[in-house]
Amino acid sequence: MTTRRAILQTGGAAVVIIGAGAGGWALTRAPEKAREPWSMAGKSFGDWRLDALAYAILAPNPHNMQPWRIRLDGDDALTIYADLARMLPETDPPNRQITIGFGCFLELLRQAAAERGGALTIEPFPEGAPEKALDERPIAHIRAAPGAAEADPLFAAVLDRRTNRAPFKAQPVEQAALDQILIAGGTDVIVSSVNSGDRIDTLKALAREAWETEWTLDRTRRESIDVTRIGKREIDETPWGLALAGPVMDALGAGGVLTRENMDIPEKAAYEQSIEFYNKAIDSAAAFIWMSTATNTRLDQISAGAAWIRMQQAATLQGVAFHPLSQALQEFPEMAGPYARAHEMLAHQPGATVQMLARIGYADAPPPAPREAMMSKLIRA
Numbered sequence: 001m002t003t004r005r006a007i008l009q010t011g012g013a014a015v016v017i018i019g020a021g022a023g024g025w026a027l028t029r030a031p032e033k034a035r036e037p038w039s040m041a042g043k044s045f046g047d048w049r050l051d052a053l054a055y056a057i058l059a060p061n062p063h064n065m066q067p068w069r070i071r072l073d074g075d076d077a078l079t080i081y082a083d084l085a086r087m088l089p090e091t092d093p094p095n096r097q098i099t100i101g102f103g104c105f106l107e108l109l110r111q112a113a114a115e116r117g118g119a120l121t122i123e124p125f126p127e128g129a130p131e132k133a134l135d136e137r138p139i140a141h142i143r144a145a146p147g148a149a150e151a152d153p154l155f156a157a158v159l160d161r162r163t164n165r166a167p168f169k170a171q172p173v174e175q176a177a178l179d180q181i182l183i184a185g186g187t188d189v190i191v192s193s194v195n196s197g198d199r200i201d202t203l204k205a206l207a208r209e210a211w212e213t214e215w216t217l218d219r220t221r222r223e224s225i226d227v228t229r230i231g232k233r234e235i236d237e238t239p240w241g242l243a244l245a246g247p248v249m250d251a252l253g254a255g256g257v258l259t260r261e262n263m264d265i266p267e268k269a270a271y272e273q274s275i276e277f278y279n280k281a282i283d284s285a286a287a288f289i290w291m292s293t294a295t296n297t298r299l300d301q302i303s304a305g306a307a308w309i310r311m312q313q314a315a316t317l318q319g320v321a322f323h324p325l326s327q328a329l330q331e332f333p334e335m336a337g338p339y340a341r342a343h344e345m346l347a348h349q350p351g352a353t354v355q356m357l358a359r360i361g362y363a364d365a366p367p368p369a370p371r372e373a374m375m376s377k378l379i380r381a
């Protein structure tokens, strides 16, 4: 318990620092530079592709790795590649989740172009779909299509969408809001939900077990720790990966309590609190939603991403907070038990793949997550 007290005391000290600091010290701890891409979307870059890409890079993606590499082709086309240095081989060995992130990216690109009336032809995996893991081949080729596209009402949520890891209020999610979220998922995937009854508790227990499996295994925990940025300076300097932002995190980091080294040592407050933080989030779930696909091809994963972001946008418009909990769906060997039970419980038919699972509920929205500048993702033709 001493370790726990240490972090709480330092948390208290942080509050003292904030109180005594002249000129709103807390406000100056916001990683503003890392959040700039959220205000760049909507500006005109003089090329429809850049205008649409400024939105696409705001897509949700695993561990915020932002693995996009974008090549502009001629005047009216572009090709998207995966940055193979930004994969998550320990927690996502087949790059299934990374591919879902590309599905989210492509859907936002489509919506952003449609907002200006532009239709796109999106051809996923034009040189063939990689099987075991993503490779050098393109993820998608996109070109302007003839004719006009209709604006998508879900686009209204693009700048307000957040991954919300906060504990949710004890407030049920009404069936009507849930229905809107499920409808937004469309028909390419099978979407389901639960907002009452024992099943919620069973899912919470499963999500906790899966999270503890991921965190207590050295190589999967370290994959997250390696891309964790603590405090304003680190986040602004390296605006990808998992960000621990805000004045308390900043002060704990500066005080040497919250460090990547300590996060990796069992019994240290930073290690234990990481488990606790996520478990508290899981326990406060008001409802769960998930989706499954009959097969698990790369195209299924791209479709799952498109459906997923649409559901998250619908949730945003309904004022519903949204937090994916992917651990039990991960394909590394030590997760086999939770994976099998998650599939028994959630797959719409035997042999189907559960692509995503999230808890939803109500909580204040966090500030936007860091993003790298859109221009920095362009590669030479």
Ligand SMILES: Cc1cc2nc3c(=O)[nH]c(=O)nc-3n(C[C@H](O)[C@H](O)[C@H](O)COP(=O)(O)O)c2cc1C
Pocket (backbone or CB within 6 Å): 058, 059, 060, 061, 062, 063, 064, 097, 098, 100, 101, 104, 161, 162, 163, 164, 165, 242, 323, 324, 325, 326, 327, 368, 369
């Ligand atoms: C396929 C996929 C899986 C994800 N799984 C998790 C998860 O298990 N836990 C979590 O906290 N966030 C998860 N996320 C959310 C990302 O971490 C988040 O999108 C990223 O950090 C950027 O933040 P933003 O969504 O607020 O822009 C997932 C996102 C995607 C696309």
